[in-house]
Amino acid sequence: xxxxxxxxxxxxxxxxxxxxxxxxxxxxxxxxxxxxxxxxxxxxxxxxxxxxxxxxxxxxxxxxxxxxxxxxxxxxxxxxxxxxxxxxxxxxxxxxxxxxxxxxxxxxxxxxxxxxxxxxxxxxxxxxxxxxxxxxxxxxxxxxxxxxxxxxxxxxxxxxxxxxxxxxxxxxxxxxxxxxxxxxxxxxxxxxxxxxxxxxxxxxxxxxxxxxxxxxxxxxxxxxxxxxxxxxxxxxxxxxxxxxxxxxxxxxxxxxxxxxxxxxxxxxxxxxxxxxxxxxxxxxxxxxxxxxxxxxxxxxxxxxxxxxxxxxxxxxxxxxxxxxxxxxxxxxxxxxxx
Amino acid sequence: xxxxxxxxxxxxxxxxxxxxxxxxxxxxxxxxxxxxxxxxxxxxxxxxxxxxxxxxxxxxxxxxxxxxxxxxxxxxxxxxxxxxxxxxxxxxxxxxxxxxxxxxxxxxxxxxxxxxxxxxxxxxxxxxxxxxxxxxxxxxxxxxxxxxxxxxxxxxxxxxxxxxxxxxxxxxxxxxxxxxxxxxxxxxxxxxxxxxxxxxxxxxxxxxxxxxxxxxxxxxxxxxxxxxxxxxxxxxxxxxxxxxxxxxxxxxxxxxxxxxxxxxxxxxxxxxxxxxxxxxxxxxxxxxxxxxxxxxxxxxxxxxxxxxxxxxxxxxxxxxxxxxxxxxxxxxxxxxxx
Numbered sequence: 001x002x003x004x005x006x007x008x009x010x011x012x013x014x015x016x017x018x019x020x021x022x023x024x025x026x027x028x029x030x031x032x033x034x035x036x037x038x039x040x041x042x043x044x045x046x047x048x049x050x051x052x053x054x055x056x057x058x059x060x061x062x063x064x065x066x067x068x069x070x071x072x073x074x075x076x077x078x079x080x081x082x083x084x085x086x087x088x089x090x091x092x093x094x095x096x097x098x099x100x101x102x103x104x105x106x107x108x109x110x111x112x113x114x115x116x117x118x119x120x121x122x123x124x125x126x127x128x129x130x131x132x133x134x135x136x137x138x139x140x141x142x143x144x145x146x147x148x149x150x151x152x153x154x155x156x157x158x159x160x161x162x163x164x165x166x167x168x169x170x171x172x173x174x175x176x177x178x179x180x181x182x183x184x185x186x187x188x189x190x191x192x193x194x195x196x197x198x199x200x201x202x203x204x205x206x207x208x209x210x211x212x213x214x215x216x217x218x219x220x221x222x223x224x225x226x227x228x229x230x231x232x233x234x235x236x237x238x239x240x241x242x243x244x245x246x247x248x249x250x251x252x253x254x255x256x257x258x259x260x261x262x263x264x265x266x267x268x269x270x271x272x273x274x275x276x277x278x279x280x281x282x283x284x285x286x287x288x289x290x291x292x293x294x295x296x297x298x299x300x301x302x303x304x305x306x307x308x309x310x311x312x313x314x315x316x317x318x319x320x321x322x323x324x325x326x327x328x329x330x331x332x333x334x335x336x337x338x
Numbered sequence: 339x340x341x342x343x344x345x346x347x348x349x350x351x352x353x354x355x356x357x358x359x360x361x362x363x364x365x366x367x368x369x370x371x372x373x374x375x376x377x378x379x380x381x382x383x384x385x386x387x388x389x390x391x392x393x394x395x396x397x398x399x400x401x402x403x404x405x406x407x408x409x410x411x412x413x414x415x416x417x418x419x420x421x422x423x424x425x426x427x428x429x430x431x432x433x434x435x436x437x438x439x440x441x442x443x444x445x446x447x448x449x450x451x452x453x454x455x456x457x458x459x460x461x462x463x464x465x466x467x468x469x470x471x472x473x474x475x476x477x478x479x480x481x482x483x484x485x486x487x488x489x490x491x492x493x494x495x496x497x498x499x500x501x502x503x504x505x506x507x508x509x510x511x512x513x514x515x516x517x518x519x520x521x522x523x524x525x526x527x528x529x530x531x532x533x534x535x536x537x538x539x540x541x542x543x544x545x546x547x548x549x550x551x552x553x554x555x556x557x558x559x560x561x562x563x564x565x566x567x568x569x570x571x572x573x574x575x576x577x578x579x580x581x582x583x584x585x586x587x588x589x590x591x592x593x594x595x596x597x598x599x600x601x602x603x604x605x606x607x608x609x610x611x612x613x614x615x616x617x618x619x620x621x622x623x624x625x626x627x628x629x630x631x632x633x634x635x636x637x638x639x640x641x642x643x644x645x646x647x648x649x650x651x652x653x654x655x656x657x658x659x660x661x662x663x664x665x666x667x668x669x670x671x672x673x674x675x676x
Contacts, residue, residue: 060606225601247602256598263563264585266613268398273611275604 005030007100008314010065014055017252018322022055023071023099023315031104032081039081040105042097042311042334046074046124047318048158049223052251061277071099071314074129076113076120077334087112094123099314101334117297125158125329126303127292129278133245134162134221135288136281139170141243141274142219146171149213151232154223154248155196156183158303158329162292163221164193165301172219175212177205177228179324186327191302205231216240225249226257233262240271252322304328310335343368345438346652348403352393355590356660360393361409361437361653369442370419377419378443380435380649380672384412384462385656386496387561390589399615409437409652412467414451414458415672425450432461437652439672455635463496463667464641465630467616471583472500472559473626474619477508479581479612480557484509487551489570492561492586493534494521496641496667500630501559502531503639510557513550515543515566517662524665529640543569554578563587564597571600578609590660642666648673 004027011024033039054065054072065072075097079087084107087093095110097103113120118127125131137159138144150167154160155176164174164187176187176196184196195212202208209217209231216237222229225247236242250257266273281288295301306326308317311334321330342365349362371377392403392410403410413435417425422445425431433448435441451458456465463469475497476482488505492498493514502512502525514525514534522534533550540546547555547569554575560567563585574580588595604611619626633639644664646655649672659668 222601225599229601244601244604246605247599250599250602256600258596259599260594261563261585261588261597262594263560263567263582263611263613264588266582266611267584267615268613270613270615270618272613273601273604275601275606275608275610277605277608280608 003030004028005100005102006311007070007098009068009070010055012067013057014052014252016254018052018055018319020315020319025312028100031102033083033104035083036107037104038079038084038087038093038095038107038110040075040077040093040095040097040103040110041080042075042101042103043077044075044121044124044307045097045099045311045314045332045334047314047321047330047332048073048130049246049248049251049321051318052322072096073099074124075103076123077103086110092120094120094128101311115293117293121305121307121331122296122303124331125305126162126296126301127289130158130329131162131292132281132285132288133278134159134166135292136278136284137221137243137245137276138163138166138219140281140284141276142221142241144170144172144219147173148218149173149175149215149237150219150221151175151177151209151213151217151235152221152223153177153225153228153232154246155187155193156180156327157223159245160221160223161187161191161303161328162301165191165295167219168192169295169300173213175209177209177224180327183327186304199228206234209235219243221245223248226259230260230262233265236265236269236271238269240269242271242273244273244275248322305331307331307333309333341368342366343438343440344649345408345436347406347408348393350405351395352390352590354592356390356393356657358653358657363650366438369440371421371442373421374445375442376417376422376425376431376433376445376448378413378415378431378433378435378441378448379418380413380439380441381415382413382459382462382645383435383437383649383652383670383672385652385659385668385670386411386468387584387586387589387659389656390660410434411437412462413441414461415441424448430458432458432466439649453631455631459643459669460634460641462669463643464500464634464639465627468496468667469500469630470619470623470626471616472497472504473630474616474622475559475581475583475614476501476504476557478619478622479614480559480579482508482510482557485511486556487511487513487553487575488557488559489513489515489547489551489555489573490559490561491515491563491566491570492584493525493531494518494665495561497583498559498561499525499529499641499666500639503529503633505557506530507633507638511551513547515547515562518665521662521665524642537566544572547573557581559583561586564595568598568600571603574603574607574609576607578607580609580611582611582613586660643669645669645671647671
C-alpha cells in the first residue's frame with residue numbers, strides 16, 4: 001500500500017460567497033500514524049455550514065484553517081493502520097478526518113461505530129453532531145415544553161429536521177421554514193411537522209408564520225438569521241426562548257448586514273435569546289445519543305441523506321449548502337480507489 | 339375645598355420626537371374618591387422613559403394612553419380624602435396618580451410611605467420602581483458575580499446609577515456609559531464607578547470600552563440600545579449575560595431603525611440576552627426594598643434628584659429625558675396652590 005493521499009486545502013480566504021477556487025486539490029505523501037494514532041480511510045465526509053467560519057482569518061469559537069492547510073471536517077471510515085491499543089484495523093470510526101481520502105486521528109478523539117441498527121453515516125448527522133445540536137438546542141436552550149409552538153429555520157437541514165421531530169416527540173407544535181417545495185413537502189408529509197413554509201415562495205413570511213402559529217412562537221430554533229428571524233420576532237409569545245444555533249444567511253457576507261433593531265421586542269415579551277454550541281453539552285452526549293438512537297430505531301425520527309459521490313466533489317457539495325441544494329444531511333461518499 | 343384639578347392629557351400621538359404640543363393642560367372637576375379609593379394631592383410626580391411607549395397607539399406591554407386621557411405616572415403625595423379603611427387623611431403615599439394635581443388611587447395599589455430614613459421622593463427612584471428594576475436586572479437577569487465587569491448604558495439615569503452601585507456592592511467592576519461630562523464625573527467621583535465614558539465625546543466608543551474592560555464584558559445592563567449596544571457586543575466575554583431594560587435611543591423613532599445584525603456573535607460567546615420588566619419580580623419586591631433601603635441608609639447607594647418645580651413643567655421635564663438633560667432621577671415638584 002504505497003499510494004498517495006489526495007486532500008483539499010484552503011487556497012484562499014473567500015471574499016463573500018465561497019467558490020471552488022478557494023480550495024485546491026493536492027496530492028500528499030501517504031500519512032503514517034504515530035503512537036496513539038490511527039490512520040482512517042474515508043468512507044463518508046461531512047460538509048457543514050460552520051466550516052465557512054473556519055475559512056475566515058478571524059477567530060470565532062475555533063481557530064481558522066490556515067492557507068495551505070487541509071480543510072476540517074468530520075468523517076466516518078475504516079481504520080487501516082493502528083498505533084493505538086484502543087482500535088484495530090477494520091474498525092469503523094467517526095473522527096475529524098479532514099477533507100482527505102486518508103486521515104490521521106488521535107485515538108482519544110475517535111468514536112468507534114458499533115451499532116448495527118443504523119448505517120455508519122448516521123454518525124455524521126442524526127446520531128452525531130447535528131443530532132446532538134438539535135437535541136440540546138431544543139431541550140436545554142429553548143427548554144421546549146409540551147403544547148408550545150416551536151419554529152425552526154433551516155428546517156430541512158440535518159439539524160433543523162431533527163429539531164422538528166424531537167419537538168413532535170415532546171408534544172410541541174413544529175413549524176418549519178425552508179427554501180423549496182421539495183423540502184417543505186418532506187417536512188410536512190414525511191417528518192410530521194405541523195406546517196412547513198417555503199420562504200422563497202411566500203413573499204410575506206410573517207403572515208405565513210402567523211397563520212401557522214395562532215398562539216405565537218414559544219420557541220425559535222434559528223439556523224438562518226437575517227430576514228427569517230425578522231419575521232419571527234413580532235410573533236414571539238410571552239417568555240419566548242430563542243436558541244441561536246447558526247446564521248447561515250450571514251456567513252458569506254463580506255460586511256455585517258444591517259437589519260431592523262429588534263431587541264426592544266424582548267422587553268415587551270420578556271423573551272430570551274441564547275447562542276450555543278453543541279460542545280457546551282459534551283458531558284451529556286452519552287444520554288442524548290442514547291435517546292436519539294432509540295428514536296431512530298423506533299421510527300420516531302427519520303432522516304434523509306443527500307449523498308454525492310466522489311472526493312473531488314467536496315467543494316461543490318459544501319458550496320451547495322449555501323445554495324440550499326441539500327434536503328437532509330449533505331454527505332460526500334468517497335469511492336475506494338484500490 | 340371646591341377647587342378644580344389641573345391635568346395633562348394626551349392631545350396627539352407623537353410623530354417621532356415627542357413635543358410639548360402632544361400634551362394639553364386642562365382643568366377638570368375636582369375628583370371624588372369612591373369606596374376603597376383615596377384622593378391624593380401630588381407632591382412629586384415622576385417622568386420616566388417608558389411613558390413614551392404608552393403614547394403610541396400599539397399595545398406594548400401595557401395598553402396605550404388614549405387621546406384625551408390623563409397621562410400616566412407614579413407620584414407621591416398626601417391623602418386628602420379617604421374612602422378606604424387602610425389610609426387616613428394626611429398619610430403620605432406612593433401611587434399611580436397620573437399627570438395631575440389630584441388623583442384617585444385604589445387603596446390596593448397605593449403604598450404607604452412610613453420610613454423617616456429617606457425622603458418620600460425616593461419612593462419614585464432608588465426605593466421604588468427604578469431601584470427595583472436595577473436590583474432585579476443586575477442580580478436576577480444578568481446574575482452578576484463578584485469579579486465580573488458590568489457595563490451599564492444610560493448609567494446616569496435613575497436605574498443605571500443604581501445598577502452600577504449595586505454592582506460595586508457585589509464586588510463587580512462597573513463601567514458606565516452616559517452623555518455628558520457632568521454625568522460621567524458624577525458616576526466616577528461620587529458613585530464609585532470604576533470608569534464612566536461620555537459617548538458624545540468619545541467617537542470610538544468600542545475602543546473606549548475596550549480600554550476599561552480588559553477582561554471583556556460579562557454583564558451588560560442596557561437602557562439605551564442602538565449604536566451603544568453595537569459597541570458593547572464585540573467585547574462580550576464568554577457566557578456573557580445581557581439584560582434589556584430599555585431602549586431609549588429607539589423610542590422616538592417613527593420607523594424601526596436599522597443596525598448591524600449582531601446575533602451571530604451570541605454563538606461565538608455563548609451569550610444570553612433577556613428582556614425584562616420589574617413587574618416580573620413583584621413577589622420579591624419586599625426583600626429587594628429592604629436591601630435597597632439598607633444600602634441607602636448606610637451610604638453604599640447614593641442618589642441624585644433632578645427636580646423641576648411647577649406642574650406646568652411636566653411635558654418639558656419628560657421631553658428632557660430624551661435630550662439627556664437629567665443627571666439622576668427626573669422629578670417634578672408640585673407646588674401647593676391653596
